[in-house]
Amino acid sequence: MINIEWKQPELILLDQTKLPTDIHYIRCTDWRQVAEAIKMLRVRGAPAIGVAAGYGLILAATEATQSNHPFSEQLSQFYEFAEELKETRPTAINLAWAVDRVLTLVKASISDNAITNGEALINLITKEAEEIHREDIALNHAMAKAGATLFEGQSNIRMLTHCNAGALATGGLGTALGVIRELHANGQLERVYADETRPLLQGARLTALELHEDGIPVTLQTDNMAAYAMQQGLIDAIIVGADRITTKGDVANKIGTYGLAVLAKHHNIPFYVAAPYSTFDFTLQDGKDIPIEMRMAEEVWNFHGIQTAPSDIGILNPAFDVTPHELVTAIITEQGVLKPDYEASIAELQSKVQK
Numbered sequence: 001m002i003n004i005e006w007k008q009p010e011l012i013l014l015d016q017t018k019l020p021t022d023i024h025y026i027r028c029t030d031w032r033q034v035a036e037a038i039k040m041l042r043v044r045g046a047p048a049i050g051v052a053a054g055y056g057l058i059l060a061a062t063e064a065t066q067s068n069h070p071f072s073e074q075l076s077q078f079y080e081f082a083e084e085l086k087e088t089r090p091t092a093i094n095l096a097w098a099v100d101r102v103l104t105l106v107k108a109s110i111s112d113n114a115i116t117n118g119e120a121l122i123n124l125i126t127k128e129a130e131e132i133h134r135e136d137i138a139l140n141h142a143m144a145k146a147g148a149t150l151f152e153g154q155s156n157i158r159m160l161t162h163c164n165a166g167a168l169a170t171g172g173l174g175t176a177l178g179v180i181r182e183l184h185a186n187g188q189l190e191r192v193y194a195d196e197t198r199p200l201l202q203g204a205r206l207t208a209l210e211l212h213e214d215g216i217p218v219t220l221q222t223d224n225m226a227a228y229a230m231q232q233g234l235i236d237a238i239i240v241g242a243d244r245i246t247t248k249g250d251v252a253n254k255i256g257t258y259g260l261a262v263l264a265k266h267h268n269i270p271f272y273v274a275a276p277y278s279t280f281d282f283t284l285q286d287g288k289d290i291p292i293e294m295r296m297a298e299e300v301w302n303f304h305g306i307q308t309a310p311s312d313i314g315i316l317n318p319a320f321d322v323t324p325h326e327l328v329t330a331i332i333t334e335q336g337v338l339k340p341d342y343e344a345s346i347a348e349l350q351s352k353v354q355k
């Protein structure tokens with residue numbers, strides 16, 4: 001199932017809010033449609049929103065350079081659009097990372113006089129957006145291989161995952177699900193337990209669908225069954241993706257991840273996080289400084305048009321939580337597996353990727 005495709009002059013996005021029942025594609029010709037799709041989780045998952053935003057910038061540049069204004073004014077307009085796109089979701093750093101990567105390149109090319117008109121700007125952004133997408137696919141492959149090294153010699157692995165960190169959340173195979181796919185291909189995986197992931201059911205609607213379509217045995221459980229499954233000895237390891245990781249190794253991921261990590265500690269089950277370098281925030285040390293997206297109350301009291309609670313009560317709806325580094329057994333990246341001391345291993349990662 002292709003979730004993101006650039007077909008000049010359109011960005012085609014699979015509307016993930018309609019899965020698993022409807023396969024519906026949105027054809028974006030305006031960057032505002034891309035912003036809306038990101039906000040409404042039609043395209044979601046940290047790396048995927050970074051890839052989509054990269055392409056969204058082509059549409060932003062196309063609109064900004066259509067006027068008869070001087071190029072410098074067109075550029076200012078483009079920067080404003082880019083800022084708006086960047087602010088659509090605050091927690092997943094891959095979004096800001098992708099927008100900033102394109103803006104840094106644009107600004108450097110302007111100051112070098114390498115681009116002096118709209119057409120050159122659009123060409124430059126198109127190349128970079130495509131490169132971000134290609135790179136994400138390669139990062140997923142490298143993470144899958146690196147992650148599998150943690151399970152050498154093991155077989156019949158029963159893995160628990162939360163939310164969707166699969167192909168639908170990235171440009172490629174997925175982060176956590178990339179590792180799961182690799183273990184399945186190696187014949188080492190017995191089964192995946194997928195948390196349904198309230199309130200928007202990314203685990204049920206997306207992870208269960210992806211795995212089932214790939215012929216990977218999957219058992220769906222509601223979030224409040226995870227403790228039971230661990231207590232019954234059904235889970236050998238937990239693997240999740242991430243939306244932002246600090247230099248200490250604190251991990252923001254889908255709400256409910258922290259609870260799983262606490263449970264894993266109690267049951268002595270390894271807790272792994274898989275994420276590419278673009279998910280690390282090298283400017284933040286402590287997880288408490290990660291901005292947590294608070295979403296609409298309606299997502300909790302209403303599901304797909306069915307009211308499931310009184311609508312006029314207090315509702316808590318943080319989209320993410322932060323797992324402290326002490327609870328993370330290892331972080332799988334495309335550069336290899338990071339282990340505690342995370343401050344040291346993440347500093348080493350930073351020196352490799354920010355040459």
Ligand SMILES: CSC[C@@H](O)[C@@H](O)C(=O)COP(=O)(O)O
Nearest residue numbers: 044045046163165169241242254
């Ligand atoms: C490879 S995706 C990692 C995370 O982005 C994923 O686990 C997650 O929390 C996604 O949240 P979502 O709100 O669906 O965008």
